[in-house]
Amino acid sequence: MTGAAGGLGLGLAAGLSDRGARVVIADIDTEALGEAESQLRAAGAEVLAVPTDVTKSDSVAALADRAFERFGRVDVVCLNAGVSVRGRSWELTVEDWRWVYDVNVFGVVHGVRSFVPRLLEQGAGHVLITASNSSVTTLPSVAAYISSKHAVLSLAETLRQDLLAAGSQVGVSAVLPGAIRSRMADAFRRRPAEYGAYRVDPEVVDRSKAFLAQHGMDPRVMADGILQQALDDHVFCIFTDSGDSAMLEARTEALSAGRLASVDMLVNKEVK
Numbered sequence: 350m351t352g353a354a355g356g357l358g359l360g361l362a363a364g365l366s367d368r369g370a371r372v373v374i375a376d377i378d379t380e381a382l383g384e385a386e387s388q389l390r391a392a393g394a395e396v397l398a399v400p401t402d403v404t405k406s407d408s409v410a411a412l413a414d415r416a417f418e419r420f421g422r423v424d425v426v427c428l429n430a431g432v433s434v435r436g437r438s439w440e441l442t443v444e445d446w447r448w449v450y451d452v453n454v455f456g457v458v459h460g461v462r463s464f465v466p467r468l469l470e471q472g473a474g475h476v477l478i479t480a481s482n483s484s485v486t487t488l489p490s491v492a493a494y495i496s497s498k499h500a501v502l503s504l505a506e507t508l509r510q511d512l513l514a515a516g517s518q519v520g521v522s523a524v525l526p527g528a529i530r531s532r533m534a535d536a537f538r539r540r541p542a543e544y545g546a547y548r549v550d551p552e553v554v555d556r557s558k559a560f561l562a563q564h565g566m567d568p569r570v571m572a573d574g575i576l577q578q579a580l581d582d583h584v585f586c587i588f589t590d591s592g593d594s595a596m597l598e599a600r601t602e603a604l605s606a607g608r609l610a611s612v613d614m615l616v617n618k619e620v621k
């Protein structure tokens with residue numbers, strides 16, 4: 350489970366533990382990871398915490414090694430870590446784009462490369478990839494995040510197609526959450542120095558935090574619904590908010606007609 354120190358990742362870890370799984374939690378935020386480990390253990394989970402930077406292929410490979418060494422097999426791989434930056438497309442720095450793509454896209458790529466060959470050897474397993482409801486729409490001021498999440502959804506689709514073509518039983522689900530009550534609005538706090546400084550607008554951050562606190566779904570509740578759909582009902586594309594699939598239809602209809610999809614229906618919907 351990557352990005353497991355809080356938010357949806359921690360919710361998924363707790364949900365899997367309640368289903369009887371032993372869980373491996375991974376995150377770049379070592380302090381929050383330690384707190385998550387204690388919280389899960391106090392609730393009765395068997396848990397291994399592995400500090401991990403998903404932007405680094407060797408760090409994710411080491412995570413896979415630790416998980417297989419400790420538990421012998423891995424049944425569910427959750428590639429969930431994600432970050433966002435705000436700003437107009439032309440104002441985001443190269444480092445802003447790189448950070449978002451390194452975490453959101455390459456984090457998934459490294460996870461697929463490190464875990465899927467071993468799931469194929471096992472002959473079973475499920476890969477749960479956290480995309481976003483913004484994987485099927487577009488909005489201004491979040492170009493790096495939204496375009497990265499479009500890439501994440503298509504990565505999940507092509508992974509599933511590759512596995513089916515290889516005759517594998519390994520499953521894949523793409524999760525397209527709506528707003529989550531999480532700390533995503535201040536993701537910049539965990540931005541490594543190699544990506545340079547981020548010009549934070551405290552007002553925008555406060556607005557985003559307030560939006561998630563007020564409208565975000567409880568991550569644990571969301572996680573239970575996701576796990577049921579992915580593991581029990583074998584749903585490939587999991588929306589968490591009813592009505593989000595309408596955004597996909599609206600965009601497809603607009604693009605098919607040669608128009609830019611209108612954001613009118615989304616003006617009150619903040620995308621993280």
Ligand SMILES: NC(=O)c1ccc[n+]([C@@H]2O[C@H](COP(=O)([O-])OP(=O)(O)OC[C@H]3O[C@@H](n4cnc5c(N)ncnc54)[C@H](O)[C@@H]3O)[C@@H](O)[C@H]2O)c1
Nearest residue numbers: 352356357377378402403430431481528529531532533621
């Ligand atoms: N918050 C929302 O409203 C929302 C909506 C749609 C999709 N999502 C997606 O859900 C996922 C979980 O987000 P969340 O809302 O729980 O936010 P969150 O900030 O609570 O969780 C993201 C976690 O990823 C970790 N992380 C960041 N960089 C990392 C790295 N390099 N290596 C390892 N871990 C790293 C963070 O430390 C954090 O614990 C993300 O992929 C996000 O894009 C969130």
